[in-house]
Amino acid sequence: MINFENYTIRPLELRDLEPYFYLVDRNRKRLEDFFTGTVSRTANITETASFLQEIVQKREAKQYFPYLLVDNTTNDFIAFFDLKNVDWSIPKTEIGCYTDEKYSGKGLTTRAMKLFIPYCFDHFNFKKIFLRTHHSNKAAQVLAEKCGFEVEGVIKMDYKTTSGEIVDLIYYGKLNHEIL
Template sequence: MIGTVSKTKDLAATEQFLKDIDEKRIKREYFTYLVIDNSTNEFIAFFYLKNADWSIPEIEIGCYTDENFAGKGVTTKAMNLFVDYCFETFDFKKIRLRMHHSNTAAQIVAERCGFELEGTIRMDYMTTAGEIVDLTYYGRLK
C-alpha cells in the first residue's frame, strides 16, 4: 500500500495514478476492486489482480484491508468470494498470493481460503525503501 500512497500525494498525482490503472486494465495487466459496506458505504478493503500469465492462465491477488475491519473475518469472506469470481469470470486455472513471511494475518487468510503454501522465493521483491526481501508464495488451483 505504501507504493499506492506514494503515487497519490495530491489531486494531480491521483488522477495520473487512476489513468495509469485504467490503461493497465485495458491491457489486461492490472484490475482493481473495492469492497464496500453496502449499508454504510464505508471502505472495507482493496483487492487487485496483477502479474497475469494468460498462457496458463494464472494471476496474483493482492489485498489491503482497512484496520477497522481487520481480524473480524471480513477479509477471509471477501477473499473467498473474490477467488470464486476470478475463477468464473476470467477462467484462471491458478491464483497466487505472495507476502512477506512476517505477514501472519495474510497467511491465515490464505490458508482459510484454501490456498496451499508453495514455498519462499529468496530476494524476490524490492520494497519502496529499497530493501530486497524474501516472499512466501501460496497457490490455489481451480
C-alpha cells in the same frame, strides 16, 4: 459485482478517486513497505487521479484488475483487491489485498476473498491464482490459508520494499479445481 450480506465487491472506477485516496492515505504507514507502487503514486489527489487513469487503461488492456469491498450502508471502502502480474499464456494471476485498519481482524476480508476467488476463476478463466507475502505479514498468511491457498515455497530476494530492502516472500497458490 459480488454481493453478500451488506457488502459489495466491485471494480474500482475513476469516480472512486477521493474515497480511494483516503483509503490509501488512512493506511499509508501500514502499506508503505509492500504496496510500494500504490503508496508512491497516491501522495495527493492529483497524483491519485493519474494513477487511477493508468489503472483503468491497464484494465482495458486486460493486464490489471482492481476491486473494492464496499459497505453498502455507509459506502465505506473496507478493502482493496487486485489481480496483477496476469499471465494469459497459462492463464494465472497474482492476487493482492489490503484492509482498512478500522475493519481489520473482523473476518470481512476473508469472507469476501472466499467469494472473490471463485469469481476470478469463473469470470477470467484463470487456472491458477497465487499470493505473495512477507513472513512478517501474519494476517495475509492466515487469510491465504483460510481461503485454501497452499504454500508453494519461499522465493529468496523477491521483492524490494519502499525503503530499498530486498526481502524473501512466501508464495501461496490455488488451482482452479481447488475452489472451496
